[in-house]
Amino acid sequence: MTNISNYFSKTLYAITPDKPFNEYSLESALELHDISIVQYRRKNTNMKTLLNEAEQIKQLCQKYNVLFIVNDHIELAHLCESDGVHLGGNDQSIFEARDKLGQEAIVGKSCYNSIENALTAQKEGASYVAFGAIFSSETKPNAPTCSLETIREASSKLSIPIVGIGGISLNNLNEVFEAGCNSIAMVNALFQPSN
DSSP, X not given: OOOOGGGGSSXXXXXXXXXXXXXXXXXXXXXXXXXXXXXXXXXXOOHHHHHHHHHHHHHHHHHHTOEEEEESOHHHHHHTTOSEEEEXXXXXXXXXXXXXXXXXXXXXXXEETOHHHHHHHHXXXXXXXXXXXXXXXXXXXXXXXXXXXXHHHHHHHOSSOEEEESSOOTTTHHHHHHHTOSEEEESHHHHGGGO
């Protein structure tokens, strides 16, 4: 598997807003912040649009030497040859992702607030796990919450990187890092000002 530890060393994990891709907005975020991973997250649009946008994001990621991850969509990740895929709680399995994308691919898994699910994901070969929402989130207002105490406990039990997500801003990210997250995922805090 790809050595990904450098990409998960107190850096930011940018998730694109669920709207038509804005190249200027993403490039501005990459220039302004210490982003090491970009996840393309886009729902309810056709494959042609998804592929087109994914290719544009991939080029920017290569330019800035950051990882490019596709949200949920194993087939899209395969077609655009991304660095990997991020799977939600009810998405396809880690095994299916590895079968389609290969052993070198990065496969992340959302575990919300369940250390048990994270340990299972680690056992099944996940590259990293995501916990959240850490704080209340505008992007997913009804998301389950995950305490910093859960992060502390998870970090003592897991050997793969932990990504914190949900309501995290540039003002409160240090306490999330201190609790044991290796990377912090953001949507609004990175992109809202430009939109």
